[in-house]
Amino acid sequence: MAAKIFIDGEHGTTGLQIRTRLADRRDLELLSIPEAERRNEKMREDMLNSADIAILCLPDDASKQAYEMTAANNNVRLLDASTAFRVHPDWAYGFAEMDKAQKAKIQSARYVSNPGCYPTGAIGLIRPLRAAGILPDGYPVSVNAVSGYTGGGKQLIAQMEDAGHPEHLAANNFLYGLTLKHKHVPEMQTHGLLDRPPLFAPSVGRFAQGMIVQVPLFLDDLAEGTTVESIHEALVAHYAGQDIVSVVPIAESAKLPRVDAEELVGKDTMKLFVFGTPGGAHVNLVALLDNLGKGASGAAVQNMDLMLSA
Numbered sequence: 001m002a003a004k005i006f007i008d009g010e011h012g013t014t015g016l017q018i019r020t021r022l023a024d025r026r027d028l029e030l031l032s033i034p035e036a037e038r039r040n041e042k043m044r045e046d047m048l049n050s051a052d053i054a055i056l057c058l059p060d061d062a063s064k065q066a067y068e069m070t071a072a073n074n075n076v077r078l079l080d081a082s083t084a085f086r087v088h089p090d091w092a093y094g095f096a097e098m099d100k101a102q103k104a105k106i107q108s109a110r111y112v113s114n115p116g117c118y119p120t121g122a123i124g125l126i127r128p129l130r131a132a133g134i135l136p137d138g139y140p141v142s143v144n145a146v147s148g149y150t151g152g153g154k155q156l157i158a159q160m161e162d163a164g165h166p167e168h169l170a171a172n173n174f175l176y177g178l179t180l181k182h183k184h185v186p187e188m189q190t191h192g193l194l195d196r197p198p199l200f201a202p203s204v205g206r207f208a209q210g211m212i213v214q215v216p217l218f219l220d221d222l223a224e225g226t227t228v229e230s231i232h233e234a235l236v237a238h239y240a241g242q243d244i245v246s247v248v249p250i251a252e253s254a255k256l257p258r259v260d261a262e263e264l265v266g267k268d269t270m271k272l273f274v275f276g277t278p279g280g281a282h283v284n285l286v287a288l289l290d291n292l293g294k295g296a297s298g299a300a301v302q303n304m305d306l307m308l309s310a
């Protein structure tokens with residue numbers, strides 16, 4: 001029997017991209033409510049409780065409401081794209097490649113939290129180095145990033161694209177999160193296995209989709225003997241045996257004059273780079289992804305498939 005899937009928030013940015021990815025799936029029955037009724041609580045509650053898996057593509061408060069609406073119904077499993085449950089101990093974190101045990105946790109979980117787009121890049125770079133003992137306790141990690149403007153959902157899309165919007169943004173590239181209290185810092189710390197919160201500096205560019213996340217490190221302050229090459233080897237070993245996260249060969253990245261934030265648009269994969277000069281003092285770790293691919297909707301479909309494969 002086809003699994004019943006309801007996307008709560010299916011008319012938003014993340015929801016629409018999930019729906020597009022599922023449109024041709026004959027193994028699924030997509031439950032839906034008309035766009036005009038998207039905030040009709042009774043209809044949402046009925047649909048949520050009719051689903052085998054409900055994918056929540058909503059603001060945090062509405063996700064928490066959907067959780068309450070389904071709490072008494074053991075037949076429905078939730079996959080939440082919001083920030084609401086990303087460090088909650090009862091929820092599996094939906095980043096299957098982050099360690100060897102994570103895939104099985106997602107497969108068997110009733111509740112799965114889809115990672116944030118920036119944390120997918122940051123954790124993808126940091127966690128393997130913490131696990132390998134390369135990044136020591138107390139290291140002051142910084143994460144710098146640029147995102148396509150769809151990362152801010154319908155509101156930011158309208159502000160960037162509609163010149164008549166009362167809060168139109170004319171800037172082609174801007175920094176934000178200037179108080180350094182971005183909502184993604186807790187999940188970067190928890191799932192990055194960091195003992196200190198990272199300093200996170202995000203920005204947005206005038207392109208719809210795509211993302212670069214950078215973690216620059218001082219080699220002298222890492223575990224003794226760490227080199228650009230040994231960091232690369234640790235990442236290659238960590239990501240062996242799967243095809244979603246790839247580590248660009250060091251000889252290839254050494255020849256690159258630049259990294260294009262839009263290179264992976266439309267793809268659900270992520271590329272990691274290790275930049276630096278052999279014998280130099282620094283290394284710059286870079287993750288490249290589509291904020292709506294591995295950063296949101298692509299990851300959600302991957303997680304849904306894992307949940308269905310249990």
Ligand SMILES: NC(=O)C1=CN([C@@H]2O[C@H](COP(=O)(O)OP(=O)(O)OC[C@H]3O[C@@H](n4cnc5c(N)ncnc54)[C@H](OP(=O)(O)O)[C@@H]3O)[C@@H](O)[C@H]2O)C=CC1
Pocket residue numbers: 008009010011012013014015038039040056057058059060062081082083115116117150151152153154155291292295296
């Ligand atoms: N965009 C991205 O790159 C990423 C987004 N996310 C997260 O995914 C979630 C969805 O984001 P995104 O798709 O970008 O946001 P959008 O604003 O584009 O879409 C959200 C959708 O949810 C609907 N909605 C809002 N409040 C309610 C409510 N109380 N009840 C029912 N429906 C409601 C909105 O309807 P209305 O039009 O009426 O407001 C809209 O259709 C958020 O938590 C976001 O932080 C996660 C990773 C990346």
Ligand SMILES: CC(=O)N[C@@H](CCC(=O)OP(=O)(O)O)C(=O)O
Pocket residue numbers: 081082083115116117118147148149150151152153156183184202203204
């Ligand atoms: C460009 C932009 O505005 N990005 C969003 C994060 C996008 C995202 O990952 O949303 P979640 O936090 O729900 O995962 C922001 O910085 O708030």
